[in-house]
Every structure is written in C-alpha cells, then in structure tokens.
Amino acid sequence: MLDYTLCNELLADEGRDLGEQARIAAALGYSGLELAPATLGEAPHDLTAQEITRIRATIEAEGIRVTGLHWLLSGYPDLSITDPAKQGRAQAILLKLVDLCAALGGDVLIHGSPKQRVRPEGMDDAAFLALLAEFFAPVAEAAESSGVTYCIEPLSQAEDDAINTVAQGAELARAIGNPAFRTMIDISASGQTEPPVADLIRHWVPTGMIGHIHANDTNRGAPGMGDDPFPQIVAALVETGWARPVGVEPFRTLIDAPVTAATGIATLRACERACS
Structure with a gap:
C-alpha cells in the first residue's frame, strides 16, 4: 500500500493546534504530517531545541510522524532567492529549515514559494539556471549532511515564471549535481502544465x-474534489514502485x-484497491 x-x-x-492536527491525521489513516513552517510560529527557523522536541513529541504521541516541510x-514575504540583495538571508533561513526538518524527523523539504523565486527581468534560461544552481548548492550540501532530500517544486505558469515543468526541475538538480537535491511532481500543477500526470510519473x-509527490486536483482541492484521473x-x-510518502495537499x-x-485519502485508497 x-x-x-x-x-x-x-x-x-x-485554528487546530498540532495535537489536534495529528489526531485527525492519524484517525483518517495518514502516517504523518507534512508541515508548513509558517504554521509553527513567526520565526520557525529560530525554534529552540526544546520547542522542536516538543513539536515532534506532540505529533509522535498520536502514532504518526513529521514526514517533511513544504511552503518553506x-x-x-520579504525574502527572495533571486534578488541579490535578499539572497543571503533567504539562504541562511533555508539552511536552518533543513536542520529543522531533520530535527523533527522529516525526510524531505519541498521548495515552492513562487513569490520568493521570481525570475529577474530580462534574464534568459541559461543565466537563470546558473543563478539558481549557485544559490541552492550550499542548501543541497546541508541536506546531504542532514540526511534529508531537498526538492524544487515545478509550479503552474499561473503561479510562477521560474520552473514550470518536471524537466526544468530535473535540469536544475543535474546542474547542482548533489543526490540530496531533486525535483518533484505536484499533481495539481503538473495536471495544469503537462498532463497526463500518469505518463509523467511513469x-x-x-x-x-x-x-x-503531492496529491491534489487541478481545481486545487483534495483528490476526489475534482475531475482529475486519480x-x-x-x-x-x-x-513504478513509489515507496516514499505521498503528500495530500489541498x-x-x-x-x-x-x-x-x-x-483525499479515501479517494486515493479506493484507487489503490481498484489496482489490485
């Protein structure tokens, strides 16, 4: 399964606290929570070791775990990974979020955040690829050292003018050349940009x-809330033998x-039963 x-x-x-979030997820059959750092406070990159331990324990007390971070x-809102004046602080925060993910027991970080990765005006594809590769190389090294995977998320053109296809995400990963840095498939974004998603996965x-993998419908709802061919x-x-968690992200x-x-999970489980 x-x-x-x-x-x-x-x-x-x-307004549900982490304990209630974990109880709901566990009761529905999820194995974990994938956390948006902003839900952990105003400065999640500066959480103390004691606070991190408490967060992890609260979730694990319900029999599930933190699987990763997303919406990094x-x-x-004031940061940018492409503006030279703001890159330094953005990189410093991402390095701390890599540490946070590992300390919480997570395995993966998903980098979407389109408003903070806007392509500089007039920059061509080759220069933009080089800019991103230089920025992310230290982040990839930190991920490798921490035993986590850092993924660049292709987003739809309605959200982003930077990386829209899985091929573009893979190109960036190859340019960085670190196995801890990969790309991912967001079913909603890929369903808008390069369907059919099943072929993309294969x-x-x-x-x-x-x-x-993020599972969501192109209408931005959970699986089962739209017409995508789940x-x-x-x-x-x-x-394809996918063995990592699938993040349900409505x-x-x-x-x-x-x-x-x-x-979301009922729809996905029903689809699995239909495969057997």
Whole structure:
C-alpha cells in the first residue's frame, strides 16, 4: 500500500493546534504530517531545541510522524532567492529549515514559494539556471549532511515564471549535481502544465530524479474534489514502485479541513484497491 502524509496548513488555518492536527491525521489513516513552517510560529527557523522536541513529541504521541516541510518561505514575504540583495538571508533561513526538518524527523523539504523565486527581468534560461544552481548548492550540501532530500517544486505558469515543468526541475538538480537535491511532481500543477500526470510519473519516477509527490486536483482541492484521473495516477505510482510518502495537499476545503483530508485519502485508497 502507498503511504500518505497530510499537509497541515488547512487544519492550522481553522485554528487546530498540532495535537489536534495529528489526531485527525492519524484517525483518517495518514502516517504523518507534512508541515508548513509558517504554521509553527513567526520565526520557525529560530525554534529552540526544546520547542522542536516538543513539536515532534506532540505529533509522535498520536502514532504518526513529521514526514517533511513544504511552503518553506510562505512566512517570509520579504525574502527572495533571486534578488541579490535578499539572497543571503533567504539562504541562511533555508539552511536552518533543513536542520529543522531533520530535527523533527522529516525526510524531505519541498521548495515552492513562487513569490520568493521570481525570475529577474530580462534574464534568459541559461543565466537563470546558473543563478539558481549557485544559490541552492550550499542548501543541497546541508541536506546531504542532514540526511534529508531537498526538492524544487515545478509550479503552474499561473503561479510562477521560474520552473514550470518536471524537466526544468530535473535540469536544475543535474546542474547542482548533489543526490540530496531533486525535483518533484505536484499533481495539481503538473495536471495544469503537462498532463497526463500518469505518463509523467511513469517517465520520471524510474529516473530517480523525483523526491516527492503531492496529491491534489487541478481545481486545487483534495483528490476526489475534482475531475482529475486519480485511478490512472495511482496506478502509475503503484506500477513504478513509489515507496516514499505521498503528500495530500489541498488548498481549499470541502465543508472543512477534516472532511477535505478524509476525502483525499479515501479517494486515493479506493484507487489503490481498484489496482489490485
């Protein structure tokens, strides 16, 4: 069976604390929470060792774990990984978030954060690739040292003008040349940009370049809230032997966050049963 983890921000947005988030996820059959750092406080990169221990213990007390971090810079609207005047602080914070992920017991960090990675005006593809590779090289080294995987997330053109396809994410990973830095597949974004996603999975998962999968519909809901062909998508994950957690990442609710989370995992499990 595939392993599912729940992105926590919709639950946090409803005012549910980490203990309640973990209880809901565990009751629904998720193996973990994938945390958005901004839900942990105003400066999650500066959490103390005691605070980190408490967060981890709160989640693990419910029988699940922290699987990783995503939306890494959503709580830092003034940062940029492409503006030379802001890159230094952005990189310093990302290095601390790598440490945070490892300390929480997570395995993967997902770098989307489109507002903080805007392509400089007039910069061509080759120069932009070199800029990103230089910025991320130390982050990749830190991830390797910490035993975690850092993934650049291809986003739809509606969100981003930087990296929109899995091929572009893989190109950046190859330019960095560190196995701890990979790309990933966000089913919502890829469903908008380069469908069919099942074919994308069959092509890219065997290459080893994919470090994570986010499961969501192109309408920004959870699996089962739209019309994406999740039976075929799940079949592709099963066929390619995907062994890492799949992060369920809805951006809007059906009734409320728990019902949304329940819809997502129930849909995915039903698709798995159809494969057997």
